[in-house]
Amino acid sequence: MKYTSIIVEDLQAAADFLKKYCERSGIIDVQGHFLNAEDALTFLSENLVDLIFLDVEMPGLSGFELMDRLVYTPQVILTTSKTEYAYDAFQYNVTDYLKKPFTYQRFLEAVQKVQVRKDEQDAEAGTDHIFIKADGKLVRLENDDILYIESMGDYVKFITADKKYITHNTIKNLEAQLDSQRFMKVHRSFIVNMSRIDDIQENSLYIRGVNIPISKAHKGKVMQRIKVV
């Protein structure tokens, strides 16, 4: 498996050095190098990556401020020349912390941690629930209870039978993270729980009386997924 990544680093030589290690590993695909956090965020708003190699002190936003602004949670390996950030790194739950310069052996150890965490995340994705950040806490939602998810710009609304939760996220990101056996994107603004669809008419589906549009682009896949006898 290859991991998609970006490098956010204001030092060109450090980025070049890291790119060489990534190439040598054969499992890290570097999709871009950004000299500041703002440019990286622009890229990340339109592209999903598995991993970010992130410097901390940069002109403009710091690496930590970048993480605060992410709407999804790729793994992060901090690359910095200071050890003082270790506590913050722990707080942000980064995968590893590399002090520049680092050897190839140390780099490989970090990559192994990425693999371990990915395996854990994959195992977790197979469970019957998710956690979302809402109302200032992490709320557990059973997959079964979620009826559908609706986009609200930079936010999404989770609709369950008895409650609505609004959280900072995007449909695109959720599509990648939710259990694909159960959930399906049917429109750029909607993901639905396939087991909760009541009926389908023309270009709409209904869940508990709510009309949810099915886009032309998704209609074919929706029809393939439902069982018509």
Place this chain on the structure above:
Amino acid sequence: MTQPFSTSYIFSDHFNQQYLDELYGGDLQGAEEIFQSALREISSEMALAAVLFDQGDVEGVRRVYHKIKPLFGYVGLLPVQEFVQQFEDDCHRHAATGDLLFAFNQVNEIILDAIHLIREEQIKLRTYNNKRA
């Protein structure tokens, strides 16, 4: 576990051979490129530091030295990296550039010497790599 490559290239005495072997694993072409880009970045950042120092911007000066500090590690000049770290610490302790003048001149002298060494080594590496090509 990856062991450092044993290379036939011998870095000059000022450079930490074992450390560079570990970093580059025998990729001397890569080492040459990093030496070259390190030289370019150190030189341009030094010019910026001089301007910021004249403006009395201690935090700006600190950030410049923080930025270039690892470059001395990438080229195996670990004592210089350590010295730049000390200057960065000095910047944390002093609010005015006037209090830093001596340390500023001292660190710049060391860096100028380092630039000379890196340039010499980069030429030596290039010559070696060209012969091998």
